[in-house]
Amino acid sequence: MASRDTKKSHTLGINTRVIHHGDGFAKNTGTVMPPIFPSSTFKHGNPEGFDYTRSGNPNFKILESLLASVENCQYATVFGSGVSAITAIASSLKSGDLVLCEENLYGCTVRLFEQVFQKFGLETKWIDFTTINSIEAIKKINPTMVWIESPTNPLLKIIDIRKICKIANQNQIPVVVDNTFATPLLQRPLDLGATISLTSTTKYINGHSDALGGAVCTQDFNWEERMKFAQKSLGLQPSPFDCWLITRGIKTLPLRIQRQVATAFSLANELAKHPSIKWVRYPFRTDHPQNDLAKKQMAGGGAMITLSLKANQTQTYNFCKNLKLFTMAESLGGVESLVCHPATMTHASLSSQIKEKLGINESLVRLSIGCEDSIDLENDLNQSLSQLK
Incomplete structure (x- = not known):
């Protein structure tokens, strides 16, 4: 039998932590699910210290507490979308600062850096962080910040987070890891040395395709202060209702992810x-270029699949449209399966030269796998593949 001290030190499991959200700011009602606090303003001097929702709301606090618990960190700040979270981080930099980025980032991240913040003097340099030379590049370039994704969108490259963070930390360079595809259930960037773990809570965290949100998690108090400042001063806050939806959604995250x-x-x-497919990318398949690293760094291969068809753009579009259970749509991570054509959807803002360099071509397809029966999804894919001509 365990001693009383052992029981006290026991850490609650992930399934328990996502369900028990702590203070719901409604102690006198006995409500199990926290209510929505749609108020834009609060009476001065209230015990909880709220004043104006742009600078804080009970629904923000509830979700931030949950996310910090799941990410195993001290601080979490929620935002109105994943792009809002990216904006918050980028806005903390100044003219002349250089961000060293993985070349295969989410298309909207690229657009934000190249078409918005570049106008204010923020510089970016893009490299392939799967190469050996990338570590030397950090030392040589000495950037203000390193920005990576792993797995990347849409090519599912796996970046060695620990190795990059080790070098960056030695040189006091903050590292941002977009962890949207993996979620903290499969990968914890902060435990691997990252300064910031960024996620679009719109995706797996919420999981029901009915709310927008983003979050920045960190162990660093200074970065927490910067994020709170950006949330308030730039108006990047989420809505209380969206936070309530995401709080509801995260309760089933472990079940959905599994x-x-x-x-x-x-x-x-x-x-x-399948004979109509050139290649398939999935991190836990042995033919994935970074398979060994994926199994070392991640608890599972994720729920995204990228594939290349033996087809032109028209045929590839027809494949996507002929699917019955996969909706052709932006986004990912919901209970419903989605199919995306990255070249004309998520990464449409990239130039044709950049897309060609990265390998985001007309035959590339990205699948977000939902919670339907596996055999039904398999049959749907096969019937659409059989129509390729």
């Missing part, structure tokens, strides 16, 4: 056998 990952792995293996 099913989605298992289905994605099975489908990736089946798709790789």
Whole structure:
């Protein structure tokens, strides 16, 4: 039998932590699910210290507490979208600062850096962080910040977070990791040395395609202060209702992820056998270029699959449109399966030269695997593949 001290030191499991959100700011009602606090302003001098929702709201605090628990960190700040979270971080930099970026980032991240912040003197340099030379590049370039994704969108490259953070930390360079595809259930960037773990809570964290949100998690109090300042001063705050929806959604995150990952792995293996497919990218398949690193760094291969068809753009579009259970749409991470054509959707803002360099071509397809029955998704993919001509 465990001693009383052992019981006290026991850390609650992830399934328990996502369900028990702590203070719901409604102690006198006995409500199990926290209510929505849609108020724009609060009476001066209230015990909780709220004044104006742009600078704080009970629904923000509830979700931030949950996210900090799941990310295993001290601080979490929520925003109105994933792009709002990116904006908050980028806005903390100044003219002349250089951000060293992984070349295969989310298209809206690229657009924000290249078409918005570049006008204010923020510089970016893009490199392939899967190469050996990338570590030397950090030392040589000495950037103000390093910005990576892993797995990347849409090519699912796996970046060695620990190795990059080790070098960056030695040189006091903050590292931002966009962890949207993995979620903290499969990968914890802060535990690997990252300064900031960024996520679009619109995706897996919420999981129901009905709310927008973003979050920045960190162990660094100074970065927490910067994020709170950006949330308030730039008006990047989420809505209380969206925070309530995301708080509801995160309660089933472990269950959803478990099913989605298992289905994605099975489908990736089946798709790789199909004669109409050139190649399949899935981090936990042995043919993935960074498979060993993925298994070392991640608890699972995720629920995203990227594949290249033996088809032109028209045929690839027809494949996407002929699917019955995969909706052709932006976004990912919901309970419903989605299909995306990155070249004309998520990464449409990139120049044709950049897309060609990265390998985001007309035959590339990105699948977000939902919670449907695996056999039904497999049959749907096969019927659409059979129509390729």
